[in-house]
Amino acid sequence: MERIFSGVQPTGDLHLGNYLGAIRNFVRLQDDYDCVYCVVDLHAITVWQDPDELRRSIREVTAAFIAAGIDPKKSIVFNQSRNPNHAELAWVFNCVARLGWLNRMTQFKEKAGKNRENASVGLYAYPNLMAADILAYKATHVPVGEDQKQHLELCRDIAQKFNNDYGADFFPITEPLILGEATRVMSLRDGTKKMSKSDPSKLSRINLTDGPDDIAQKIRKARTDSAPLPSEPGGFEGRPEAENLIGIYAALSDLNRDAVLSEVGGMMFADFKARLIDKAVEVLGPIGLEMQRLLGDSDYIDSVLSDGGARARAISQPILDDLYDIVGLAR
Ligand code: TYM
Numbered sequence: 001m002e003r004i005f006s007g008v009q010p011t012g013d014l015h016l017g018n019y020l021g022a023i024r025n026f027v028r029l030q031d032d033y034d035c036v037y038c039v040v041d042l043h044a045i046t047v048w049q050d051p052d053e054l055r056r057s058i059r060e061v062t063a064a065f066i067a068a069g070i071d072p073k074k075s076i077v078f079n080q081s082r083n084p085n086h087a088e089l090a091w092v093f094n095c096v097a098r099l100g101w102l103n104r105m106t107q108f109k110e111k112a113g114k115n116r117e118n119a120s121v122g123l124y125a126y127p128n129l130m131a132a133d134i135l136a137y138k139a140t141h142v143p144v145g146e147d148q149k150q151h152l153e154l155c156r157d158i159a160q161k162f163n164n165d166y167g168a169d170f171f172p173i174t175e176p177l178i179l180g181e182a183t184r185v186m187s188l189r190d191g192t193k194k195m196s197k198s199d200p201s202k203l204s205r206i207n208l209t210d211g212p213d214d215i216a217q218k219i220r221k222a223r224t225d226s227a228p229l230p231s232e233p234g235g236f237e238g239r240p241e242a243e244n245l246i247g248i249y250a251a252l253s254d255l256n257r258d259a260v261l262s263e264v265g266g267m268m269f270a271d272f273k274a275r276l277i278d279k280a281v282e283v284l285g286p287i288g289l290e291m292q293r294l295l296g297d298s299d300y301i302d303s304v305l306s307d308g309g310a311r312a313r314a315i316s317q318p319i320l321d322d323l324y325d326i327v328g329l330a331r
Helices: 016-029 051-068 085-094 099-103 106-112 121-135 146-165 212-220 240-253 257-264 269-295 298-327
Strands: 003-008 034-039 076-079 141-143 175-177
Touching (some): 003 051, 016 034, 016 269, 034 051, 051 076, 076 298, 085 121, 085 298, 099 121, 099 146, 106 146, 141 146, 212 269, 240 257, 240 269, 269 298
Parallel strands (some): 003 034, 003 141, 034 076, 141 175
16 A cells, blocks of 8 residues: 655644644545654754643644544554654755755745744754655655645655665655645735744634634634625635635535635625634534543553554664665664
């Protein structure tokens, strides 16, 4: 069976973008692939994390995976630092990837901002660790939101260069899976900005732990315009907020945008928002409740991570052994 790998950072509240762009697709792919889902704690520390907060966040992402429907008996669920093979392979990839490749990464530029000299070396080399996550399992497919596309292109470049340099057909050229109607969910306050954990405005995102009142309040306060909704997908010119809300509704309802517009085209926002609130509460409410329940049972969560870590390493260790041999490293 072909193998899926994907990861989510434990860096604060998980939101609707993480769910619709990634986690929901993780759940749906479980029957057709051999799946490895990772809480990427080594990626998280590329920027400062309070240790207790990090421990809590690792459990929270794990709870979200399970509450959303990932079956930890079938799929492998673990946190990255439980398997040292990620960091080992990342070092080899630090020696394969070129500075010029990393210099082109837009996410580093955004995250480092103006104070680039003060960014950690880890933040710069982050995409190499991400390639190592994927290729330590020779994963063939990686489900992600659109913002990770450039990192996955780098992963393909690294695999290709490794295979060429060593004359070995060793790593697969991994395919991204960017699926559904909400591959780039935007902020509820500004339709030109991505919904993000780091946005200072709490009204900009719906968190997976939000209850019905918070969900309703955030959707009611979501920025819109005064025109009725268009009936055609071409009718969103200059209306990014309207387009975003339609995309969210389509994804939550499992419909495509055309079908949604034929249902709600011509409606005013007040009416459409009432529908969106009902749908969001219906889909997200049970997930939030189940997350709270699981977070009350940290022994269970920790046992999932420890079992997943051992299963993950059983796959990656023989791959790393072969790789060390190809490179000429003895161990
Ligand atoms: P992270 O933790 O920022 O996000 C986790 C997943 O959520 C998706 N996502 C979104 N999708 C749609 N709309 C949004 N507004 C939105 N925000 C986030 C992301 O695309 C991602 O799929 N570098 C990765 C984590 C990672 C990884 C990997 C992913 C580390 N190693 C290996 C895949 C394979 C990241 O920071 O995701």
